[in-house]
Amino acid sequence: MIGFFYDLKNKREQNPIVISLNERSNYLDYPLYIRIITSIFIVFIIFFFTFAVVSDNLYILLFDVIVSLFLIKKIIYFKKSLEDFCYKQFYFEILLLQFLEDIKDLELSFVYQLEEDGTVLHIVANKGVTNIEKHENLEKGLSSVLNLPFKKKTVGNSVINYFFEIQKPKRLVVKAKEKLEFTDKMDIDLGYGIVYNPVRTPHVLIGGGTGSGKTIFISFFLIELMKRHSTVYICDPKNSDLGNLSHYLDDHVAVTPNNIARVTRLAVEEMKKRYSIMNDPMNFKYGSNFVDHGFNSLWLIFDEMGAFQASATDKEGKKIVDEVMSNIKHIILLGRQAGCFILVAAQQMSASSALSTDLRDNLGLRIALGNNSPDGLRMIFNTHMPASLPDVSVKGSGLIYVESTGKMEAEYWEAPFVDTTSFNFIEELLKYKTADKYGLE
Numbered sequence: 001m002i003g004f005f006y007d008l009k010n011k012r013e014q015n016p017i018v019i020s021l022n023e024r025s026n027y028l029d030y031p032l033y034i035r036i037i038t039s040i041f042i043v044f045i046i047f048f049f050t051f052a053v054v055s056d057n058l059y060i061l062l063f064d065v066i067v068s069l070f071l072i073k074k075i076i077y078f079k080k081s082l083e084d085f086c087y088k089q090f091y092f093e094i095l096l097l098q099f100l101e102d103i104k105d106l107e108l109s110f111v112y113q114l115e116e117d118g119t120v121l122h123i124v125a126n127k128g129v130t131n132i133e134k135h136e137n138l139e140k141g142l143s144s145v146l147n148l149p150f151k152k153k154t155v156g157n158s159v160i161n162y163f164f165e166i167q168k169p170k171r172l173v174v175k176a177k178e179k180l181e182f183t184d185k186m187d188i189d190l191g192y193g194i195v196y197n198p199v200r201t202p203h204v205l206i207g208g209g210t211g212s213g214k215t216i217f218i219s220f221f222l223i224e225l226m227k228r229h230s231t232v233y234i235c236d237p238k239n240s241d242l243g244n245l246s247h248y249l250d251d252h253v254a255v256t257p258n259n260i261a262r263v264t265r266l267a268v269e270e271m272k273k274r275y276s277i278m279n280d281p282m283n284f285k286y287g288s289n290f291v292d293h294g295f296n297s298l299w300l301i302f303d304e305m306g307a308f309q310a311s312a313t314d315k316e317g318k319k320i321v322d323e324v325m326s327n328i329k330h331i332i333l334l335g336r337q338a339g340c341f342i343l344v345a346a347q348q349m350s351a352s353s354a355l356s357t358d359l360r361d362n363l364g365l366r367i368a369l370g371n372n373s374p375d376g377l378r379m380i381f382n383t384h385m386p387a388s389l390p391d392v393s394v395k396g397s398g399l400i401y402v403e404s405t406g407k408m409e410a411e412y413w414e415a416p417f418v419d420t421t422s423f424n425f426i427e428e429l430l431k432y433k434t435a436d437k438y439g440l441e
């Protein structure tokens with residue numbers, strides 16, 4: 001029994017912890033051992049008490065009662081500490097073994113590894129044995145037994161990796177604030193532990209069907225840009241929600257093909273102007289970017305790019321589309337250092353889109369909101385497509401991938417929650433626009 005507790009202590013020091021059904025007793029028998037230890041104590045107290053009664057001496061009896069009460073308190077504490085040690089320290093191991101025990105005909109020698117880093121529990125099932133299919137689709141069962149949200153699964157040559165979230169990341173909640181929140185920081189908090197910085201990973205791609213939350217997210221993003229004194233141009237060929245911003249952002253909003261061509265041209269001209277200033281020998285600083293030269297960021301937000309491309313029916317229309325797509329290509333490939341960025345949103349990314357896979361891969365932040373077909377997701381994430389797709393029934397949820405963060409796959413994310421009944425987007429926009437115009441901070 002002592003060996004059992006000693007083994008457990010040693011196991012705790014292992015990371016990852018390796019378990020198999022072969023050693024089920026190492027984990028699952030702890031309640032039995034705790035019962036045996038407490039029973040020994042209780043027998044001892046009874047014996048002690050009986051001795052006091054038989055001795056017929058009031059002082060011994062009194063002494064006995066005091067010692068017994070003290071011992072009972074100690075036993076309760078000892079039992080609780082042991083339970084905590086075994087159950088709390090090995091909570092996931094015990095639940096996993098109990099779960100595996102219920103799977104019929106599982107080989108006893110099949111080895112599982114558990115590793116946790118405070119936010120993610122990583123369970124590795126080692127392949128290379130018979131009946132491997134029994135271990136391949138355990139995400140739902142494990143998620144319900146461990147009571148942890150399933151994050152992702154990867155299947156390698158010899159292992160199956162299951163990842164569960166230990167701490168559910170927090171969704172950002174957007175609230176109107178009394179005080180303006182102008183900032184010089186380029187980092188934009190997107191909630192769920194994701195921070196986006198356009199200087200590190202320029203440009204944004206958002207895909208998602210109707211009602212998936214694109215407009216709400218773009219509106220949130222626009223306010224974040226206003227907080228950073230950005231110059232924003234908006235192209236909305238469908239003249240929907242964003243197009244209506246022309247009442248507030250004047251000629252920075254374009255809905256007709258000619259106007260869309262005009263604003264993309266303005267963005268490219270500004271980018272070229274910045275480069276000529278930055279590369280002027282008088283101003284040249286090696287390795288510098290737009291921030292070092294005192295420029296703000298410039299964003300071109302292009303909603304429904306697919307609709308715009310499809311709108312070109314005649315020769316003149318096609319010429320305009322070609323010019324716009326060429327401007328966009330310029331911004332994607334050259335914009336970063338000059339601080340000229342683009343956000344492209346589309347209901348569907350089609351393979352025939354002028355935004356080729358190569359160009360799409362240059363968009364550093366990629367988001368797919370709501371339900372998307374596997375083909376649609378592949379268009380957005382390409383090689384970063386996750387092996388299994390999470391449930392995205394929460395409004396404004398989907399998948400996100402930020403380039404250069406070391407992560408291999410897109411992951412589940414909930415866009416900042418905007419309570420449209422209390423957060424007036426237009427009011428916020430005007431607050432920042434007016435303050436920016438009059439230099440109020």
Ligand SMILES: Nc1ncnc2c1ncn2[C@@H]1O[C@H](COP(=O)(O)OP(=O)(O)OP(=O)(O)O)[C@@H](O)[C@H]1O
Nearest residue numbers: 209210211212213214215216395396415416417418
């Ligand atoms: N981040 C969010 N926070 C709160 N509610 C959201 C969020 N995202 C989506 N919703 C809810 O979903 C509805 C549809 O969102 P939204 O209008 O942004 O979708 P969309 O993708 O722009 O659709 P469409 O292409 O038809 O305009 C919103 O009115 C809102 O009720």
